Amino acid sequence: MSFEDKLTEGEFCIPECDECKKIVWPPSEICSHCFGNVHLKEGDFEGKIMEFSRQNDQYFCIVEFENTIKIMAKISVTPEIGKSVKISKCGISDGNYFFQVI
Ligand SMILES: [Zn+2]
Structure with missing residues (x-):
């Protein structure tokens, strides 16, 4: 299954190269470093809030995983820079990746 198939099922996985063990982001089935x-990788990954902004009554934050992957996520509580969060919900909506963290 591809990263997007997993994401569609609500599961966030981290794409990692079999050969050089680097994280491949944006996700791809072939490593961008060594092909x-x-x-x-499946798991209950913890990310860190790098920045956040507020739009209407909703907070959005940039969350970094494994010092490599940066995603934009919705958060329902007031975010704090540097705080550890986990993905509570994810998927693909209108062709875009969608993430929510807690
Ligand atoms: Zn590689």
Whole structure:
């Protein structure tokens, strides 16, 4: 299954190269560093809030995983820079990745 198939099912996986062990982001089935095969690491990953903004009554934050992956996520509580969060919900909506963290 591809990263997007997993994401569609609500599961966030981290794409990692079989050969050089680097994280491949944006996700791809072939490593952008060494052209090796990429597998998906499953887990309950913790990310860190790097920045956030507020739009209407909703907070959005940039969350970084494994010092490499940066995603934009919705958060329902007031975010704090540097705080650890986990993905509570994810998917693809209108062709875009969608994430919510707690
Ligand atoms: Zn590689």
